[in-house]
Amino acid sequence: MKRSTIALWIAVVAAPLSALGQQAQLRVDSGQIRVTCPMTVGGSFEAKTSALNGSLALASSSSATYGGELSVDLRTLDTGIELRDDHLRNEYLEVGKGEGFATAVLSDISLGNVDPGSVQGRAAFTGMLLLHGVKKPIAGQADIKRSAGAIRVDAGFPVKLADFGIAKPQYLGVGVKNEVAVKVSLIVRSESAQTSSR
Amino acid sequence: MNKTFLTALLVVTAVLMVGAGAADAEPMYLAKQYARCTSCHYSPGGGGLLTPYGRGLSQEFSTTGTRGASGGNAQTAEAATGESGFLWGALGDRLGPLNLGVDIRPSHLSFSFPGGSSGMNLLMNMDALAAYHSGVWTVYGEVGRRPTISGGGVYSYEYWAEAQSESGWGVRFGRFLPPYGVRFSDHTDYNRSYLGFDKYDQVLGVEVSHSTDKRLIQITAAPGGADAILNAQANTPSSRAFTTTGRVQFDLTPKTAIVVSGLYRDQSQTDVRNGAAGAAFGFAPVARLSIWTEADSRMRSGSNGRSFVLVNETSFEAVRGVWLKFSPQVRTASAVNGQTRLLFEADVLPRTHVNIDASFYRDRDGTTKIVTHTSLVQLHLYL
Numbered sequence: 001m002k003r004s005t006i007a008l009w010i011a012v013v014a015a016p017l018s019a020l021g022q023q024a025q026l027r028v029d030s031g032q033i034r035v036t037c038p039m040t041v042g043g044s045f046e047a048k049t050s051a052l053n054g055s056l057a058l059a060s061s062s063s064a065t066y067g068g069e070l071s072v073d074l075r076t077l078d079t080g081i082e083l084r085d086d087h088l089r090n091e092y093l094e095v096g097k098g099e100g101f102a103t104a105v106l107s108d109i110s111l112g113n114v115d116p117g118s119v120q121g122r123a124a125f126t127g128m129l130l131l132h133g134v135k136k137p138i139a140g141q142a143d144i145k146r147s148a149g150a151i152r153v154d155a156g157f158p159v160k161l162a163d164f165g166i167a168k169p170q171y172l173g174v175g176v177k178n179e180v181a182v183k184v185s186l187i188v189r190s191e192s193a194q195t196s197s198r
Numbered sequence: 199m200n201k202t203f204l205t206a207l208l209v210v211t212a213v214l215m216v217g218a219g220a221a222d223a224e225p226m227y228l229a230k231q232y233a234r235c236t237s238c239h240y241s242p243g244g245g246g247l248l249t250p251y252g253r254g255l256s257q258e259f260s261t262t263g264t265r266g267a268s269g270g271n272a273q274t275a276e277a278a279t280g281e282s283g284f285l286w287g288a289l290g291d292r293l294g295p296l297n298l299g300v301d302i303r304p305s306h307l308s309f310s311f312p313g314g315s316s317g318m319n320l321l322m323n324m325d326a327l328a329a330y331h332s333g334v335w336t337v338y339g340e341v342g343r344r345p346t347i348s349g350g351g352v353y354s355y356e357y358w359a360e361a362q363s364e365s366g367w368g369v370r371f372g373r374f375l376p377p378y379g380v381r382f383s384d385h386t387d388y389n390r391s392y393l394g395f396d397k398y399d400q401v402l403g404v405e406v407s408h409s410t411d412k413r414l415i416q417i418t419a420a421p422g423g424a425d426a427i428l429n430a431q432a433n434t435p436s437s438r439a440f441t442t443t444g445r446v447q448f449d450l451t452p453k454t455a456i457v458v459s460g461l462y463r464d465q466s467q468t469d470v471r472n473g474a475a476g477a478a479f480g481f482a483p484v485a486r487l488s489i490w491t492e493a494d495s496r497m498r499s500g501s502n503g504r505s506f507v508l509v510n511e512t513s514f515e516a517v518r519g520v521w522l523k524f525s526p527q528v529r530t531a532s533a534v535n536g537q538t539r540l541l542f543e544a545d546v547l548p549r550t551h552v553n554i555d556a557s558f559y560r561d562r563d564g565t566t567k568i569v570t571h572t573s574l575v576q577l578h579l580y581l
Binding site for chain 1: 230231233236249250251409411412449
C-alpha cells in the first residue's frame with residue numbers, strides 16, 4: 001500500500017474515532033426511538049419514531065460528559081393503530097400542551113469517568129430527560145460502535161410514567177404498566193465530517 | 199370407493215367443517231402488535247366473547263372504523279359504547295360489569311369432488327355469550343345449539359370461572375378448550391381438528407397460568423369429566439379420558455412470538471392413549487403482514503404410530519379491514535399417505551359486528567388421491 005493511501009486511510013478513520021473526545025460537535029445523522037410498553041393483560045406493544053434530532057459536544061476534557069441535547073418529536077410516535085396513537089399522543093403525553101410536551105429532550109449525557117477519546121463498546125450512562133413537562137434523571141446502558149466517518153450508539157433506559165406525571169394509560173380495561181423501556185438507536189457524525197460529506 | 203358413500207362422507211365432513219365457535223381468535227393481529235389472546239378475548243386461550251377492549255378494536259379495525267377518534271375519555275372509559283357496544287350500544291353502560299354478545303352466522307357451503315358437487319345454506323351459529331368481570335374474577339358462559347348429529351337442542355359447550363391476579367398468576371376451572379399451539383380461527387385447520395382442539399373439544403378441567411410481559415405459561419389438567427359433545431350421548435362410547443396440556447408462549451418482540459406446546463390424553467373408549475408436541479413461530483415483518491407456522495408431532499399407542507402436522511397461515515391486510523389469508527397445510531401419518539390442504543381466505547370487516555368471510559379449500563387425500571374443493575361464505579353478525 002502506498003504511503004499516501006495509508007495516510008488517507010488514517011485521516012478518514014481516525015478523525016471520527018476521536019470525535020467523541022474532541023470539542024467537535026456531533027450531530028445526529030439518523031436515529032430511531034422505540035418505546036416498548038408492557039400491557040396489563042400481558043404482552044406489549046411498541047411505539048416508534050425516527051424524528052430524532054440534536055447535537056452533542058464534549059463538555060469536559062476529563063470525562064465523557066456532553067453538552068447539547070437530543071430531542072424527539074412525540075407527535076410522530078407511531079404504534080401502528082390510529083386509535084392507540086391518538087390516545088398515546090393526546091390523552092397521555094398531551095403533546096398539544098406545548099413545547100415541553102410535544103418533544104422529549106435528553107440532555108446532560110454522561111458516560112462517567114471514561115476516556116472520551118477511546119470509549120466504545122458497552123458503557124453505562126446517565127442523563128436528564130424532559131418528558132411531559134417534567135425533567136428527571138435517567139440511567140441506562142449504551143453500546144457504542146465507531147466506524148469510518150460515524151459513531152453508532154444503541155442505548156436503552158427505563159422510564160417510569162408516574163415519575164413524569166403521565167396518567168396511568170388505560171382504555172376499556174386494558175392498560176400499560178408504569179415502566180416502559182426506551183431504546184435509542186442513532187448515528188452521529190462530527191459537524192466537520194458531515195460538512196465534508198455533503 | 200362407492201360414490202354414494204363418498205358423497206355421504208363428504209357431506210358429513212362438510213357439515214362438520216361449519217359451526218365455528220363465536221368470535222374466533224385471530225392470530226393475524228400479531229401484525230398490529232397483539233400477541234396475546236387476552237387483549238381482546240375473555241378466554242386465555244382465545245376465541246369467544248370479546249372484551250370491551252376487543253369490541254373497541256373491532257371498530258378501529260373495520261373498513262369504516264373510527265380513524266383514531268377516541269370517542270371519549272380513554273382514561274375513564276370502561277365499557278364499549280356506541281357502535282362497538284352490545285346491540286350497538288343500545289343499553290349504554292347499564293349492564294355494568296356484565297358483558298353480553300350474540301353470534302349469528304348464516305352461511306353458504308358448496309363443495310365438489312370427482313363426479314359430483316353439492317351445496318347448502320346453513321345457519322351455522324346462533325349463540326349467546328356472557329361474561330361477568332369484577333376485580334380479579336371473571337365468570338364466563340356460552341349457550342348455543344347442540345349439533346343435530348349429537349341430539350340437537352340448546353347446549354352450553356363452554357363455561358368457566360377464572361381468577362387472575364395482578365402478579366400474573368391465574369386459575370381457571372370449568373369447561374373450556376385447553377390451550378395448545380396457535381388457535382387459528384378456522385377450527386378445521388389441521389393443527390386443531392386432528393389434534394383434538396376442534397370446536398366441540400372442550401374439557402372439564404383446571405388451568406393454571408402465569409403471565410409476564412414476555413412469557414405466558416398455561417397448564418391444564420382435565421380428569422375426564424367432559425368430552426367432545428359429538429359422542430357424548432349416553433348410549434355411545436365415551437371419549438372421556440384424563441387430558442393434560444402445557445403451552446408456553448415467548449413474546450420475543452411485540453411482533454414476534456414462539457409457542458411451545460404439549461398434550462397427553464389417556465386411553466378412552468374411543469381412542470388409544472395419545473399425545474402431541476409442537477412448536478409455532480409467528481412474526482410480523484411489516485405492519486400489515488403476519489406469518490404463523492406451527493409444526494406438531496402426534497404420538498399414538500399401537501399401530502397408528504406417529505403423524506406430523508404442519509400448518510402455515512400468512513395473513514395480509516390488503517386495505518384497512520380487508521385481510522387476505524393463505525394457508526398451506528400438511529398432515530402425514532404412518533398408516534395412510536396423509537392429506538394436504540391449500541386454504542385461501544378473504545376476511546372483510548366492513549363495520550363493527552359485521553364480518554364477511556369467504557374461504558376456498560383444496561383438500562387432497564394422499565391415499566385415495568381424491569381432490570375436493572370446498573367454498574364457504576359466511577356472514578358473521580356479532581352483536
